[in-house]
Amino acid sequence: MRADAVVLGAGIVGVSVAIHLARRGRSVTLIDRGEVGGETSFGNAGLIQREGVAPYAFPRALGQLARYGRNRALDMRFSWRALPALSAPLAQYWWHSRPSSYARVVHDYARFIAHSLTEHAALIDEAQAGALVSRDGFINVFRTTRAFETEQVAAAEYRALGVEHRVLDAAQLAQMEPALAPVFVGGIHRTQPWTVHDPFALTQAYLRLFKSLGGRFQRGDGMTLREDGEDWEVQTETGPLQARDVVIAMGPWSDDLLRRLGRRLPFFVKRGYHAHYRPGEGPAQVHAIHDEAGYVVAPMAAGLRLTTGAQFMRRDAAPAPVQVAACEAMARPAFPLGEQIAGSIWMGSRPCTPDMKPIIGPAHRRGLWAATGHAHHGLTLGPATGRLLAEMMTGETPFVDPAPYRMDRFR
Numbered sequence: 022m023r024a025d026a027v028v029l030g031a032g033i034v035g036v037s038v039a040i041h042l043a044r045r046g047r048s049v050t051l052i053d054r055g056e057v058g059g060e061t062s063f064g065n066a067g068l069i070q071r072e073g074v075a076p077y078a079f080p081r082a083l084g085q086l087a088r089y090g091r092n093r094a095l096d097m098r099f100s101w102r103a104l105p106a107l108s109a110p111l112a113q114y115w116w117h118s119r120p121s122s123y124a125r126v127v128h129d130y131a132r133f134i135a136h137s138l139t140e141h142a143a144l145i146d147e148a149q150a151g152a153l154v155s156r157d158g159f160i161n162v163f164r165t166t167r168a169f170e171t172e173q174v175a176a177a178e179y180r181a182l183g184v185e186h187r188v189l190d191a192a193q194l195a196q197m198e199p200a201l202a203p204v205f206v207g208g209i210h211r212t213q214p215w216t217v218h219d220p221f222a223l224t225q226a227y228l229r230l231f232k233s234l235g236g237r238f239q240r241g242d243g244m245t246l247r248e249d250g251e252d253w254e255v256q257t258e259t260g261p262l263q264a265r266d267v268v269i270a271m272g273p274w275s276d277d278l279l280r281r282l283g284r285r286l287p288f289f290v291k292r293g294y295h296a297h298y299r300p301g302e303g304p305a306q307v308h309a310i311h312d313e314a315g316y317v318v319a320p321m322a323a324g325l326r327l328t329t330g331a332q333f334m335r336r337d338a339a340p341a342p343v344q345v346a347a348c349e350a351m352a353r354p355a356f357p358l359g360e361q362i363a364g365s366i367w368m369g370s371r372p373c374t375p376d377m378k379p380i381i382g383p384a385h386r387r388g389l390w391a392a393t394g395h396a397h398h399g400l401t402l403g404p405a406t407g408r409l410l411a412e413m414m415t416g417e418t419p420f421v422d423p424a425p426y427r428m429d430r431f432r
């Protein structure tokens with residue numbers, strides 16, 4: 022069997038790349054070893070973060086470092102045993118987070134994430150998936166005046182980057198979200214982002230769109246990829262498949278394949294968890310809400326989904342959902358959480374790079390491409406990534422400057 026292009030990995034990123042290639046007349050086979058959208062793209066908080074122009078930086082202030090060093094913060098935990106292996110990429114992450122470097126990251130990132138809504142909009146319309154999406158933003162809520170004021174200053178600065186918001190005092194917050202207990206000093210309504218009630222269903226809807234464009238999906242193992250003369254070959258459940266172009270979009274597993282092909286990247290993961298809760302009594306929570314303490318509670322098809330922040334551990338180490346219990350204890354007095362739905366705890370790994378930007382573009386071998394490393398914003402940037410990579414692969418003029426995302430920025 023042959024295709025013009027094979028896309029390895031069918032998360033939100035791989036499916037979006039596949040759609041954009043198929044749209045440009047390429048014969049495309051999308052390959053996954055499991056269910057389409059069944060891994061990291063399954064369990065996220067569902068936020069399409071148009072406001073997310075400033076990716077999460079490594080803490081640099083001494084006070085912050087001391088707080089995280091105690092390893093009791095809700096938004097970030099680590100395992101001591103994982104630190105030796107993580108020390109090199111984390112040192113680079115720290116270095117790229119210094120103010121002068123971080124300002125450049127934000128400059129580039131803001132230009133890309135500005136397209137997150139419009140690129141999703143096109144696919145949502147074509148996939149007739151509008152019912153999965155709410156278009157009225159999400160809310161950051163604050164427990165301390167200091168954090169509330171600091172975030173208002175940052176939000177005002179980011180207006181220059183096209184990010185809109187509305188400051189809510191405690192009374193306005195209560196009016197907008199009567200389900201919340203009065204424990205917050207105020208909120209910031211991020212008015213532009215969209216929220217997805219079932220991220221898995223959205224990726225599946227995009228898969229149907231891909232198939233309607235003539236694309237094929239097959240089960241297969243990306244780790245079997247090898248060079249075959251001018252072509253690449255990968256094993257699928259129906260036999261070997263050849264293609265001139267191959268895209269590695271295997272999310273947190275992309276690094277395994279690149280390393281096997283001789284390319285080492287300073288890649289690491291931030292693990293995260295979710296759990297679902299039945300809605301409690303009283304008014305229903307309307308918006309997805311991010312608590313300053315370091316978690317999100319979002320109304321989803323399956324119940325109220327609580328998602329946790331970062332956990333620095335080996336990707337394949339056994340789940341250690343300590344942050345779920347800690348976040349639940351913090352959230353329960355404030356949010357309308359009923360009982361936890363049995364068996365609903367899920368773990369995923371955000372694929373991360375030290376300079377906080379994804380890798381989109383040619384890899385180190387002819388015909389080999391990458392679309393990975395989207396960290397906290399893979400759902401947000403999936404369709405924009407798909408378009409950017411497809412434009413590069415087909416020789417079109419890219420709609421944003423691809424230079425900041427090149428793989429060869431890492432030596």
Ligand SMILES: Cc1cc2nc3c(=O)[nH]c(=O)nc-3n(C[C@H](O)[C@H](O)[C@H](O)COP(=O)(O)OP(=O)(O)OC[C@H]3O[C@@H](n4cnc5c(N)ncnc54)[C@H](O)[C@@H]3O)c2cc1C
Pocket residue numbers: 029030031032033034035052053054055056057058059060061062063064065066067068069070241242243244270271272273274292293294295328329368369370371372392393394395396397398399400401402
């Ligand atoms: C708790 C949490 C909350 C988050 N919240 C948000 C949010 O609100 N908004 C946002 O934008 N982002 C969010 N993210 C990040 C986002 O979910 C990820 O960035 C995104 O899902 C990555 O998509 P992907 O397609 O690169 O990876 P994945 O979805 O993991 O897809 C990779 C695919 O590759 C396949 N694969 C792996 N190995 C092989 C192999 N050998 N052969 C074949 N296939 C293989 C896997 O089966 C998988 O389907 C969150 C992440 C977490 C963990």
